Amino acid sequence: MEQSFVFFNGEIVDEKDVSISIRSKVVNYGLGCFEGIRAYWDDEKGQLYGFRLKEHYERLLESAKALNMDIPYTVQELCDVTVELLRKNNFKTTTYIRPVVYKGSESLMPTLFDDDNRLMIYCQPMGKYAGKSELRVAVSSWRRITDTMLPPRTKSTGAYLNSALASLEVLQNGYDEAIFLTHDGRVCEGPGENVFLVKKGKLVTPPLSDDILEGITRDTVMTLAREELGMEVVERSVSRTELYNAQEVFFSGTAMEVTAVVEVDNRKVGDGHEGPVCKKLKDMFFNITTGGNEKYREYLTPVYDK
Ligand SMILES: Cc1ncc(COP(=O)(O)O)c(C=O)c1O
Incomplete structure (x- = not known):
């Protein structure tokens, strides 16, 4: 090393x-x-x-x-x-x-x-975390920990055993990543990323009360969708089968960045490829991470003196 x-x-x-x-x-x-x-x-x-x-x-x-x-x-x-x-x-x-x-x-x-x-x-x-830009995912049989047991919003070390079990299950079954349901069966998040759906032109994502981590990339994506794409963003509980019929599904996270989900539980999402909303948000996201848009300059801390 x-x-x-x-x-x-x-x-x-x-x-x-x-x-x-x-x-x-x-x-x-x-x-x-x-x-x-x-x-x-x-x-x-x-x-x-x-x-x-x-x-x-x-x-x-x-x-x-x-x-x-x-x-x-x-x-x-x-x-x-x-x-x-x-x-x-x-x-x-x-x-x-x-x-x-x-x-x-x-x-x-x-x-x-x-x-x-x-x-x-x-x-x-760190380059690409998932190693690919279109992911096949499966809902894990492991449920997400809940705030009354081990608060998911704390990003605590021990809680990642829950993430690791879900990842293990779906990777062993040949998928790229898992999606958790909450203890009572609503769509929650991935083992290390938040989830978004495009439904009837709106951007939908599970609310903080559904045991998700309050993702900073999630916040960035919601801001870009509202401010730059003029989309309505709805934080509400999501049912598993809504994933199957969404126009688009994608993940957001620091490691995962913005990455399309093209298949859920062996069902194609949309046409089975990265959708236009995910693509636009991903491109805008990468643009702001290196100072390409003055409006979001406050997100950045330059490391080297120039
Ligand atoms: C369980 C979980 N959900 C969501 C996220 C995404 O959060 P962020 O966008 O702040 O990285 C992460 C990553 O930190 C995570 O571990």
Whole structure:
């Protein structure tokens, strides 16, 4: 592995000098929460742009608060240290940033009660997450965790076992990605992405009360649909069979970006290819990630001095 710098215990250090105890609660019980952020590289301008850093760190602090894992950093400090870390690594490619807040305590008791809250941030280059632009998906037999059990909005480390089980099931069955239903059977989200449908010219997506993560890409997509395409965006509960008859279905997420779903449970969505609304939103999304539209400049944090 090339030399990699990470943020660990309050400083930027060489990754090979970092270790976490095998006894720590994050290793044993998954007691942590995290974020997934992208920084987009623009070859023409020679610039790397952190995408919506502020919103990601706000969400991280909210997750941490819900889990009694308050950390002594402000959103601004977290944004600043991320820029410093990207610079130190000298990334000249689109990069994924992974901050993790975790319980470092080595006590055996699986409780969030103690104050041993720590933060680490690492980064790695990341291109296309799914490896393809049109996905075949299946509804998983595993239901999404619910707010009364393990709050999905906290983006907590342990909760990704639920995501991993759904992914395992559908990948073993030859699909590209899963869609979860909520515990009472409404369409929820993917294991790491939100879901959208185009129905009768409107953009439809499950509401926050249906146990989804409040996706930052979801928010971006809804804004672009309203502002740039003049579409009506409706947040409402969605039934499984609505997926089969939608004109379009697509995912949104930091890793997944905006990616078309062309088949659900072996039924073709629309004509079985990426639809026009998904294509337009995807193109606009990529354009704003590298500063192509002044109106959305505030989403971006340039990493390198120019
Ligand atoms: C379960 C889940 N839903 C949705 C998303 C999409 O959220 P965002 O667009 O903020 O990356 C993610 C990714 O973080 C996720 O893990």
